Amino acid sequence: MFTANDFIPTPYTQSIESGQFQWSAPSNIALVKYWGKKDNQIPANPSVSFTLNNCKTITKLTFAKKHISTPPIGTENKFSFDLLFEGKPKEDFKPKIQKFFERIESYLPFLKDYHFTIDTQNTFPHSSGIASSASGMAALAMNLMSLEKTLNPAMTDDYFYKKASFLARLGSGSACRSIKGQVVAWGQQANIEGSSDLFGVEFPSAIHENFKNYQDTILLVDKGEKQVSSTVGHDLMHDHPFAERRFAQAHENLDKLIALFENGNLEEFIKIIESEALTLHSMMMTSMPYYILMKPNTLQIINTIWKFRNETQIPVCFTLDAGANVHVLYPENQKEKVLQFIKDELVDYCQNAQYICDEIGNGAMQL
Incomplete structure (x- = not known):
């Protein structure tokens, strides 16, 4: 150790x-x-x-x-x-x-x-x-x-x-x-x-083949200054009424992901990823002082993703950092359909119609 x-x-x-x-x-x-x-x-x-x-x-x-x-x-x-x-x-x-x-x-x-x-x-x-x-x-x-x-x-x-x-x-x-x-x-x-x-x-x-070259398209909902710094946000957990349960939940979800990364079950993977994103934001909403980091367009995007997923059965999901922007996650074999969906239905919710296409990488590289 x-x-x-x-x-x-x-x-x-x-x-x-x-x-x-x-x-x-x-x-x-x-x-x-x-x-x-x-x-x-x-x-x-x-x-x-x-x-x-x-x-x-x-x-x-x-x-x-x-x-x-x-x-x-x-x-x-x-x-x-x-x-x-x-x-x-x-x-x-x-x-x-x-x-x-x-x-x-x-x-x-x-x-x-x-x-x-x-x-x-x-x-x-x-x-x-x-x-x-x-x-x-x-x-x-x-x-x-x-x-x-x-x-x-x-x-x-x-x-x-x-x-x-x-x-x-x-x-x-x-x-x-x-x-x-x-x-x-x-x-x-x-x-x-x-x-x-x-x-x-x-x-x-x-790591199951389903996660190979996994895609992350980042929808830029709000490019403004963070409402609250990460340092301040982390500090709010010290006296948070739900902190201990949240910390336990993170261990539980990580254990579940270990199995899901091996078996490639995208339906269960999505449940954990989206729940984690919403939990992060709920911790901020229930801290003292409290913050709402999502914007109206963040919620519009989430609801539109849910509707699309239900109608098409395409395994696309979202996650969030401590801000308003939305990371849209999906397997590489669904890239064409999901990007078309983003252009047709989600771009209007982005600031200046901006989004960034990314995918899984390997880490730091000497140049």
Whole structure:
């Protein structure tokens, strides 16, 4: 069983003056939702997600060793980095990176030795309501791990990916599910071998052919600023009257999914996925303070999907993140019919008729 101390490195055997790495990392969509966390980004319940393929962050990390013999007063022993988003300085992102570096310094002791330039961009529209913190923190963690592997070439691949997921989690909880694998579990679950609160793991059981290249079309209902941040939302679970039952439900649903991923029963799969989405939103509606994150068009889309599914028996379903946008999930062999349905009946409910076609992907990739 891994502990956090296992990710504190032994003295490095190599050194490097400067260089750069570039990685892409995707967003992911949770099927069993993580909602509520303990200290140090530890989840209150386990979750499992599909890794996406097209919605991703591409981050280039350039680094150079600091050699100023007498640094300016007040800058000694500080993190040094510039942050560019789509080629332009992005000052309002910097506090999040600063906080991330503070959290991970004991696991990457070289951080204060270098000046970094973090140049990042998303393949999906900015402010489109796709969770970019997961893909962004995952991509940054992969770059930092590439630097550490240069300093410690003996590092195994297994350790490399586990630690990358561990670090990404300290930047954004769900980022740990964007590192490696098509279906990723995060959080201790008795029936998932190797599962951990500290990092995501590739789903160890067989995945039925029905889920191969599973499709996710994201309907952009509302591209505005989140009504409530994820951090605030998670905190509302601390005193929530239904929290303990919800956490137990997540374990139960994850156990059911283990069997469904193996036997490919899409009807039962749909029941759990949609129930999880609505449960997430019901927890927000019954917290104090309370929030309604759906928009009228979110409900219109859900009802239209239900009607279409009942009439056609096509196994299409929805899930939601903590916002108004709708992820439409369906098997690849139904792609033509479902996309036609989306164009005919759902696009009018999207802001500026915008939607994004995605599918299951494999995780982070070095470029």
